[in-house]
Amino acid sequence: MLSRRFVLPALISVMFFTGCAEKGAILLNIAYQPPENKAVASHKVTIGVSPFLDDRGIPAAVLGKRTVSSGLENDLVTQGSVAELVTTGVKDAVRVHGMVAKDVVAWNMTSDKLPADGYDIVIGGEIKSLWLDSVSVPFRTRLKILVQLKIVVGDASEKKVIRIIDVNSKIEQDVFYSKEKLASTLSEALSVALEQIFQDDVLKKKFS
Numbered sequence: 001m002l003s004r005r006f007v008l009p010a011l012i013s014v015m016f017f018t019g020c021a022e023k024g025a026i027l028l029n030i031a032y033q034p035p036e037n038k039a040v041a042s043h044k045v046t047i048g049v050s051p052f053l054d055d056r057g058i059p060a061a062v063l064g065k066r067t068v069s070s071g072l073e074n075d076l077v078t079q080g081s082v083a084e085l086v087t088t089g090v091k092d093a094v095r096v097h098g099m100v101a102k103d104v105v106a107w108n109m110t111s112d113k114l115p116a117d118g119y120d121i122v123i124g125g126e127i128k129s130l131w132l133d134s135v136s137v138p139f140r141t142r143l144k145i146l147v148q149l150k151i152v153v154g155d156a157s158e159k160k161v162i163r164i165i166d167v168n169s170k171i172e173q174d175v176f177y178s179k180e181k182l183a184s185t186l187s188e189a190l191s192v193a194l195e196q197i198f199q200d201d202v203l204k205k206k207f208s
Contacts, residue, residue, distance in 0.1 A: 022066075022074055024074065025074060025075040025076070025077045026066060026074050026075070026076050026077065026179060026182075027077055027078070027079065027179075028063060028076055028077070028078060028179060028182055028183040028186065029079075029183050030063065030078055030085055030183055030186055030187050030190065031088075031089070031092070031187055032088075032089040032092040032093050032096075032187070032190065032191050032194060033184075033187050033188060033191040034092075034093075034096045034191075035096075035191075035195065042098045043097075043098045043099050043207060043208060045099045045100070045120050045121060045206075045207055045208075046099070046100040046102060046118065046119050046120050046121075047094045047099050047100065047101050047102070047119065047120070047121050047122070047123055048102050048103070048104035048115055048118070048119035048121070048122040048123070048156075049087060049090050049091045049094065049101055049102070049103065049104065049122075049123050049124075050087075050104050050105070050106060050107035050109075050115070050122060050123065050124035050125075051083060051084075051087050051106050051124075052083050052086045052087045052090070052124065052125050052126065052127055052149075053083065053124075053125070053126045053127065054081065054082055054083040054126075054127045055126045055127055055128055056082070056127055056128070056129060056130065056131070059075075060081040060082060060083065061077045061078055061079075061080065061081055061082065062075050062076070062077055062082070063076045063077060063078055063082060063130065063131070063132055063186065064076040064131050064132030064133055064134065064145075064186075065132075065133060065134070066134040066135075066136075066182075067133075067134070067135045067136065068136045069136045069137070069138075076132055076134065076182065082127060082130055083127060085190075086125075086127055086130065086149065086190070089190055089191070089194055090123060090125075090194060090197075091103075093191075093194045093195070093197070093198070094123075097198050097207065099207060102118070102119065104119065104122055107122060107124045107154075109124050109125070109126075109152040109154075109161065110161070111154065111159065111160040111161050114154040114156065114159055114160065114161070115156070116156040116157075116159055117156075119156045120155075120156055120157070120206075121153060121154070121155060121156065121206055121207070122153070122154040122156060123151065123152070123153050123154075123197070124151075124152045124154075125149055125150050125151045125152050126149070126150040127148075127149055128148040128149065128150060128166075129146045129147060129148040130146075130147050130148075130149075130190065131145070131146055132144070132145045132182060132185075132186045133145075134177070134182055136177065137174075140174045140175065140176060140177075141174065141175055141176065141177040141181075142172075142173075142174050143171065143172065143173055143174070143175060143182070143185055144171075144172050145169070145170065145171040145172075145185060145186055145189045146168075146169075146170050146189075147167075147168065147169040147170075147189045147190050147192075147193045148166065148167075148168050148193075149166070149167050149168075149193055149194075150164070150165075150166055151163075151164070151165050151166070151167055151197055152164050153165075153203060153206075155206065162202070162206070163200065163202050163203055165196070165197070165200055165203075167193040167194065167196040167197060168193060168196075169189040169190070169192040169193040170189070171185060171188065171189045173185070
């Protein structure tokens with residue numbers, strides 16, 4: 001039999017590196033992360049951002065799930081809803097890219113219902129996936145993140161939809177567990193997806 005002086009430290013070490021079970025849902029603070037060292041000129045463009053639709057088919061506040069080695073699970077959640085989180089992220093990204101972001105009424109993403117009063121461009125969309133799996137394995141935590149968004153962009157002057165694009169991000173990595181690490185990694189994945197809006201050649205011309 002192994003000496004208790006070896007077993008106990010080993011158990012403590014595993015618990016430290018993989019994280020202990022927690023009670024109830026785990027709240028994560030997710031936010032858009034601007035690209036580092038990005039110098040952006042100011043543009044005289046006003047972007048109306050419509051509330052995003054959550055098409056994931058799961059509870060509105062749930063971001064993912066954490067599973068520890070014992071098999072116990074916790075929901076990972078945001079304050080409010082994931083739709084509000086993504087909508088806020090788009091507005092923050094618009095401002096970082098030097099444009100004015102304003103709220104617009106809910107838009108059904110068709111040309112005939114396009115809000116056109118006081119905006120140059122309107123952005124809306126659907127959340128197809130925004131999910132984080134956190135699974136404890138010996139001495140670390142394995143993260144799998146998938147973000148998939150449908151982005152619909154309308155030109156207010158032309159009164160029509162001008163662009164529909166899918167933006168995606170995927171991260172798989174092993175980390176030491178902490179709520180802050182889960183939040184920062186999911187924030188990174190969301191930000192990478194949102195940045196693809198501003199890399200689209202058609203939209204770059206409209207934003208300039």
